[in-house]
Amino acid sequence: MARVNRGLFAAVAAGVLALALPLGAARAAGAPALVPLCASCHGDQGLSASPMIPNLAGQQQGYLSNALHDYKAKQRQGGSAAMMIGLAAHLSDADIAALSAYYASLKRN
Template sequence: MRSITKLICGGLLATAVSSALAADGQAIYQKGGSNPGAIACITCHGPEGMGMDAGGFPHISGYPAEYLNKQIHDFRSGTRQNPIMLPIANGLTDEEALAVSQYIASMKSPKTPEVTRAKKPEGEGETLALRGDWTRNIPECVVCHGPGGVGVGTSFPPLAGQHPSYLKNQLHAWKNGTRKNDHADLMGHIARALTESEIDAIAQYFSGLGK
């Protein structure tokens, strides 16, 4: 019985992998998915995946595929809310979502400087990024997002070099509850504790690391 179960599970896994491979991630990124609602990612995120600050569209090239795929599913479920991404996420099949996530992850991303907590912070944004404010139970950003906000694993995305408008929009989304796809409301707690000037300072700090 165990052998049969292993064969079945192995067959299902092979089918999922082959389905993902059958979907062309590059074509989806550049031309859109099979459903007309899933418009091409290049429309908002640009040919190199660098996004557009003026429109609030984030830089996504080089982000972990697992993280990107999860965000697509979170837009579907409503734990992330965005009127542009909702129809796209709903229009993509699971195989297309995985394939385009893998393609975006393979795209080159600019190198950013590594800034450790050993650096003496200057200014409000860098102080919160490197030291936090434990009098208000606000941990330093780099404790989760890594030195200089380069990103850690598949759960904590890069912050360095991200557009300031996007960073500010996401902190506001965590703060007002329109984004709630983190573990144990960690980001919600942090965002609600930040003032508007602190949100702006953090966004400007991490954005500047990619310049």
């Protein structure tokens, strides 16, 4: 398995965050401002186009919140953890609560 360059992932994550923040105006009414950041990998409605990236729509709010807090605390490993750790590092508790509630409210289809 290839070794992950955490510095590179952190830089990419910061870049994605910087690009996604201005897109907040294009988001759906009632959606948190950071949804475009998540949508870049997890899809516009929380439904990923890739089987390697989990769907967020319809997931339990507590699970999503715990997962984001774990990424922020660098407690998750494997898969896309390096990318998610870099992204979650920039989220406040309020951001995590809003994103978790939003994605939990979406239909899974």
